[in-house]
């Protein structure tokens with residue numbers, strides 16, 4: 001079965017079988033930043049942006065992506081240049097094992113698109129669907145604040 | 157020495173694997189699939205305790221796309237070829253990732269005729285797709301003879317209990333016929349005498365539950381045979397060298413023909429200090445001659461891997477009126493689960509990482525670890541210490557209350573100082589399983605405590621949370637009997653840095669002609685930033701920047717041996733090896749530079765990519781010395797060094813919790829949490845505080861809601877992350893972390909371990925805060941709303 005959607009800004013055609021999950025199709029297509037921590041919608045490691053909204057791709061059928069625009073973490077950096085969120089996660093020591101990080105980055109990206117100056121509580125609720133067992137969320141929250149400042153053009 | 161003298165150590169640098177991880181590049185085991193790869197799947201037992209009477213695999217074999225079905229008959233049932241032949245010998249082994257010979261009993265078999273917990277291995281399948289493998293599993297027909305199951309250590313040790321390990325070929329079990337997996341009973345001097353001298357004796361019992369690692373990356377392995385016939389396993393493991401050795405043991409292969417590669421790991425916390433699936437994955441590859449991927453799903457990860465040991469603990473302390481302790485006793489009844497991985501050693505730590513932080517001449521520590529028909533327990537962050545910390549630190553608060561001494565003050569009076577000795581631990585290590593009776597106090601044996609910031613941790617931590625002010629302000633608040641009660645509680649802690657005399661690390665440092673360095677270590681960074689810390693240490697020693705050092709970690713074909721990443725050993729043990737290797741390279745550089753500069757070596761130091769003379773100000777770039785060595789002297793500068801520490805210098809900490817309890821709903825909210833930690837020199841401040849934050853978040857789950865209940869048949873009720881909840885981003889308190897920097901003379905740059913200790917104190921600090929808020933002592937974890945309502949008499 002043929003499927004057409006925009007992946008990280010590029011219109012593409014995919015082959016899929018009925019029942020295939022979006023997370024599986026994306027991993028199979030080389031988007032290894034889509035992680036599978038549960039396959040039941042509980043951990044958020046498979047988060048992608050579906051027309052700009054964060055969704056857990058393990059609960060979606062690939063076929064549902066027809067005509068949509070999907071962004072994975074691979075789409076955040078452009079021409080080898082990291083996104084300010086990625087820079088901030090590195091600078092704040094927000095990456096430990098890194099398994100949850102692609103999902104966290106995408107949830108944060110969606111938040112900052114809507115809200116350039118989020119309060120701490122807003123950041124925490126935006127990240128509440130992304131489980132992390134390593135960081136206690138402190139450094140990731142700090143990183144989102146730092147990225148928000150950078151994206152608003154404020155100096156560090 | 158302080159951090160100002162260092163240029164790479166003590167500074168925040170980006171994690172060496174950071175860019176790879178934020179861009180989604182291939183990093184984890186599952187990111188390296190192979191051509192023609194099959195998918196493995198395990199059939200788990202539906203019974204807690206049963207013998208397999210018959211197992212019919214014919215329908216599974218007949219399914220298109222199935223390549224192998226393995227069962228306890230050790231028979232390869234190759235559907236395609238139709239041949240049935242024995243492929244493996246029955247071998248007893250342990251899957252605990254420990255040095256050889258493992259202290260854990262050899263009580264496991266690749267596939268056995270008996271199953272010992274719900275989820276235990278019955279059979280394994282390799283098939284073309286995960287779907288076919290799942291379908292094949294459903295087609296295997298098994299007839300069981302079901303036995304009575306033992307679900308608690310008390311039941312297990314009672315006379316006449318069903319025996320979990322009745323197979324004759326298991327080895328090194330303490331007393332299989334009594335379900336006793338392991339036991340320790342150690343005395344320091346004379347407990348009874350100490351009790352007789354006391355003005356006050358306090359006794360208390362405490363219970364801690366099983367919890368799970370819940371690391372985000374599932375257990376994953378990919379195995380394949382190379383063109384040269386060698387077996388390679390890419391695995392999410394903390395212990396690649398132990399996995400290689402145990403694979404050789406169980407498959408009957410030479411170690412030299414096996415290669416284990418550890419890529420990045422998506423969290424381990426001890427759960428991957430264990431060969432959970434690599435053995436079966438490799439067996440499926442040998443049975444099919446095809447690459448095989450075996451990945452557990454989240455349900456399997458919860459019901460059939462490892463968890464923290466549940467324990468019932470009792471404490472007894474004899475004290476003088478002024479708080480001088482004369483006797484301390486800790487005993488533990490330990491639930492080992494169905495297999496004894498880490499069960500001799502985890503509960504050992506329960507005593508020897510807790511009691512020795514107090515000054516007390518007479519001590520007794522004893523545990524019995526019993527087999528049960530539940531998920532096996534194993535290594536988990538803190539390795540037995542959190543259980544003992546919960547019991548002992550709640551208990552010390554009870555002692556303080558009876559003595560009428562402030563809990564912080566009592567701990568300042570009673571805890572160890574630099575220059576003291578830990579007299580208990582050497583005895584526990586030596587005797588392990590035999591009770592020696594009272595140990596002669598005159599021999600003065602003991603591990604020196606050379607650095608200790610405990611008092612400062614207590615004082616600074618108390619200041620940071622405004623201990624005195626809040627303690628009395630909350631008393632006043634609670635006195636008005638509001639629905640919302642407030643409490644503040646604390647505790648103090650100790651841990652180790654590696655396992656003394658056991659943990660070994662090797663490192664190779666190779667200098668290239670441009671002055672860059674390749675560092676080869678066996679240490680397995682499990683997401684903690686261990687690789688980054690090692691790079692910083694080598695850069696520091698050689699006057700280089702971290703970017704000049706490339707690290708190769710944990711491919712058993714390439715890097716030198718390391719015991720693995722556990723017991724908070726990376727910074728201390730692996731760091732020790734890396735620095736020693738770097739120092740030998742430095743000495744070579746200086747010797748050559750001394751010839752080139754015509755200066756005596758004593759005057760030469762490495763700084764800022766060059767060898768400098770402190771006397772004449774002459775200098776030469778390291779690059780030039782390296783080029784000279786390689787092309788003129790025809791020698792690449794390269795050294796391998798090893799480190800085995802005779803001691804395990806303890807880090808110390810004090811932790812403080814401020815909480816609110818809703819007395820109608822029983823809900824607890826942690827408002828603020830302060831950790832004051834002496835981990836020696838802090839090599840990488842942000843990574844270190846990230847370790848603390850993560851450890852505290854895990855501790856909050858342990859204290860408040862994580863648990864693994866089973867029904868009466870021994871079946872676990874927690875099936876996924878929707879019911880086994882872990883702390884979320886909006887569930888964290890305000891955190892404050894203070895590092896009290898001491899200098900540990902035996903350690904690389906004075907650094908001690910940091911990754912485990914901050915998880916130990918969360919539950920006791922919250923427990924003590926609950927006592928403050930409610931006036932009642934809760935003795936059982938986790939502090940769920942029901943337990944709290946029951947404790948205050950609002951629920952039956």
Ligand code: FES
Nearest residue numbers: 039041043044058
């Ligand atoms: S893998 Fe999709 S939410 Fe966990």
Ligand code: FES
Nearest residue numbers: 097098100132134
């Ligand atoms: S960094 Fe490991 S799970 Fe978040």
